[in-house]
Amino acid sequence: MSDVDRLFATPLAQVSDFVFDENVARVFPDMIKRSVPGYPTIVENIGVIAAHYAQPGTLIYDLGCSLGAATQSMRRHLRQEGCRILAVDNAAAMVQRCAEYLSAQDSMIEELVPATVMQADILDLDFEPCSVVVLNFTLQFIAPPQRLALLQRIRQALLPGGILILSEKFRFADDREQERLEQVHYAFKRANGYSDLEIAQKRSAIENVMLLDTPQTHLSRLEQAGFSQAYSWFQCFNFGSIVAHA
Numbered sequence: 044m045s046d047v048d049r050l051f052a053t054p055l056a057q058v059s060d061f062v063f064d065e066n067v068a069r070v071f072p073d074m075i076k077r078s079v080p081g082y083p084t085i086v087e088n089i090g091v092i093a094a095h096y097a098q099p100g101t102l103i104y105d106l107g108c109s110l111g112a113a114t115q116s117m118r119r120h121l122r123q124e125g126c127r128i129l130a131v132d133n134a135a136a137m138v139q140r141c142a143e144y145l146s147a148q149d150s151m152i153e154e155l156v157p158a159t160v161m162q163a164d165i166l167d168l169d170f171e172p173c174s175v176v177v178l179n180f181t182l183q184f185i186a187p188p189q190r191l192a193l194l195q196r197i198r199q200a201l202l203p204g205g206i207l208i209l210s211e212k213f214r215f216a217d218d219r220e221q222e223r224l225e226q227v228h229y230a231f232k233r234a235n236g237y238s239d240l241e242i243a244q245k246r247s248a249i250e251n252v253m254l255l256d257t258p259q260t261h262l263s264r265l266e267q268a269g270f271s272q273a274y275s276w277f278q279c280f281n282f283g284s285i286v287a288h289a
C-alpha cells in the first residue's frame with residue numbers, strides 16, 4: 044500500500060520542479076488524498092458518470108492515469124458489454140505500479156471491464172473512437188499552448204453522445220476569491236497533517252509545472268474545441284470537475 048507523503052517535510056536547500064518519479068509514485072495515494080479536497084468523491088463519481096455515458100463495445104480513455112484510481116472506479120461501476128479501458132501515463136514509475144494495481148483488482152473481482160495501461164505521452168496519442176475520456180488532474184500539467192489542440196483531438200475521437208470528464212485545480216479571476224480559496228486549501232492541507240514548511244515547499248515545486256486556468260477559461264476552451272455543452276458537476280474550494288459533451 045501507499046507510504047505516507049513526507050517528501051517536503053524537511054528543509055530543502057533548493058526545491059526542484061515537481062516530477063512524477065518513483066518517490067512520488069510510492070506516496071501518491073496518500074499525497075493526492077491529503078492534497079486535493081474532494082478527490083475521493085470525484086474519483087468515485089467518475090465511475091458513476093462514466094457508467095452512465097459509456098456505450099457498449101466502445102473504448103474509454105483515462106489520460107494521465109497515475110496509479111489508475113479513475114480506471115479502478117470505472118471498472119467498479121461499468122456494466123456495459125464489450126467496453127475496454129485504456130489508461131495512459133508518461134511516467135514509468137506510475138505505469139508500472141498502475142499495472143500491478145489493475146491486476147490486483149482483476150484477481151479480487153471477476154468479470155471486470157478489461158483495462159490496459161500504456162506508457163505514452165498523451166500529446167502523441169492517436170485517439171481511436173471512444174465514448175468516455177477522463178482527464179483527472181492531468182490537463183494542468185500540459186503546457187498551456189498545447190491544451191486546446193489536445194482537447195480538439197479528444198473531441199474529434201468522441202462518438203456522438205460521448206463525454207469528457209475534466210478535473211482540475213482552478214485559479215480565480217477575482218483576486219479576493221483566489222486568495223480566500225487558496226487559504227482554505229492550505230487549511231485543508233494543515234488539517235490533513237501537512238506542516239507550513241511542507242505546504243510552502245510543495246507550492247514552490249509545482250508553481251512552474253502546474254499552470255492553472257480559471258473555470259471560465261476551461262469552459263470557453265471546451266466550447267472552442269467543439270464540445271456542444273460543458274458544465275461543472277463538482278467543486279470543493281479551488282478544485283473541481285467538469286463534464287463536456289461531444
Ligand SMILES: C[S@@+](CC[C@H](N)C(=O)[O-])C[C@H]1O[C@@H](n2cnc3c(N)ncnc32)[C@H](O)[C@@H]1O
Pocket residue numbers: 063075086106107108109110111112113131132133134137163164165166178179180181184185
Ligand atoms: C495529478 S496526476 C493524475 C491523477 C490521476 N488521474 C488520478 O485520478 O489519481 C497527473 C498525471 O499526469 C501524468 N502526465 C502529465 N503529463 C502527461 C503527458 N503529457 N502524457 C501522459 N501523462 C502525463 C503524470 O505523469 C501524472 O501521473
Ligand SMILES: O=C(O)C(=O)C[C@]1(C(=O)O)C=C[C@@H](O)C=C1
Pocket residue numbers: 074075078079180212245246249
Ligand atoms: O495544489 C497542490 O498543492 C497539490 O498538491 C495538488 C496536486 C494536484 O492537483 O495534482 C499536485 C501534485 C500532486 O499530483 C498531487 C496533488
